[in-house]
Amino acid sequence: KYLNRKSTPMINRKYWKGLVGVDLAFWSCSSPTSSAVLSFLQEVQLSRSGSPIVVLREVEKAGKSLGWGHKPKTIRIIGRDLIRDLVVPTVDPSGESLIISPKDFERIKDASHVLTKEERAAQEATLKAEREAILAAVNERKKSMQLKEILRKKNEKLNDLEEEAKERAQYLLERAANLRMEQEEEIKALSEIVLEAKCHAIRDAQILEKKQIEKEMSEEQMRLARMMEVERQKANKMQDELEQKRKEELYRGRRYMMEQIEKNNELHAIRSEQRDQEAQEMLDYLERLQFEDERVSQRNGQDLDEEKTPSSGYSCICRLQH
Template sequence: QPSSDVSSGSSVSVHSKSRRYRTKALNSEVDETLFGSAKLNTVKEDDASEKEGPRQGKAASAPAGGQKEIIRIITKDLIRSLIVPTEDPSGKSVIITPQEYNRIRSAARFLTKEEREVAMQKMKEEKAEILDAVCNRKNHMKQQEVHRKKNEKLNEMEEEAKVNAQYLLEKAYAMRMEQEDEIKHVNELILNTKCHVIRDAQILEKKQIDKELGDEEMRLDQMMEVERQRAIQMQEEIEALRKQERLRGQLQLLEQIKKNQEEAHLNEEVREQETQQMLEYLEQVQLEDMKVSKAPESLR
């Protein structure tokens, strides 16, 4: 049974491998696990066959009657038909003429400093020539117009129209002069009115300024008077304080003198008492001496 199990397992593994992988060659020496799944191998094989090119054949049908060109590619696995587009798929292709190509090529070339100077000089000369030609043409046209006007004869209607136009111009000029005189007079009146208004405004402004200056001076005078009165009051207070200090000093001095006198009087009394006591002591000593001198000699 073990051998049968092994054989059955090996057969199952062989069958599973045969179902899972597709053999590329009978004598292959490469590990087939490197090729991945069967589906991926099929795709890779198709890509390789496309890169190598068709092996069996290639058929192409040329466009005829507006039909699209079809290219048929035959490989060992499949046959594919490719449609060749008649237009550029990107839509960015541009077809230019040889002249345009040469112009772009010449414009793209780098010019040296001398070549640029020559090109600028040539451009200036061409521009000057064009301007001269235009000026000459204008002058020629003006001369032709002047010559035509001189040689042209006026008919009766044109003469009459010219006279009427001249009359209208003269009348318009006269009316304009009258209107200008009136306008000048009105402008003078307006100017005089403006001058009077400005003068009145200046006078009023001057009065207002003078009034403001007077008020300011009065306010300053009042402030100065208040400051002066305050300074006088402060000076009086200072003098009163000084007077009080002097009086206090005098009182202290008198008290000190009185105290000194009292102390001197007390000292005098103490000295008198001491003197009196000394005299009394001396008298007592003398009395004792006299008593001693009067006593009998035996007692001595």
């Protein structure tokens, strides 16, 4: 793809260096290749010269032998929608094709195969089982060898030096065991002392915590008692104020009623006095009328009128008095 371009191609070095087993003799193109591309490809092959399937050749010689200098034969196909130029396939004229052995081919094939997750897990399990079997066999053989060595040492007779060394070792072992027992007893005693100290410390802490809780509870009760006393005093004060207001309202009500009674009495007295005065005025008026009637009757000398007039005036006076 890159070599078919006339200009200098943009080569991805990581891609080209990743190619293994590239035979430069098979690179061919229809256009002239720049020297930069050829030198880079030669560098790739030289850097991978350790591969067993790489055949190093001179690039320019291989190119001349393959006929890179001339254009390949093409056939033009004209269709309804497009025109295409097809390159006529040619056989490699050099005859230097790369041939590898079946073993190398299988190795490359196995290396190119990507294991799945299940295959990888099965392979790891197989390897693990093989390692465990090998370790078990090694341990079994080691135990059998140790058992044989112990039996050999038991059956073998000891000389004087070995017997003395054995007795000394036995003595040292017994002394070490006794010292260990003493140390264990001392350690046990120290552990009991430490445990007892911890128990006392925990008990003291619990007692202190209990006292602290009791103190806090008493303080809380005192605080609640003070709050209740304050609330009680507030309630008493409010009750006293309400009682005082009620008394004041009652006093004002009584005073207002007395004032209304006095006003009503005064008004009643005034009205009574007015009625008496009006009645007196009416009586005076009637007396004057009676007096006038008498004078008229005396003038006219009519006895009948004189008898009727006093009776009518007397009835009016009685009604007014009532």
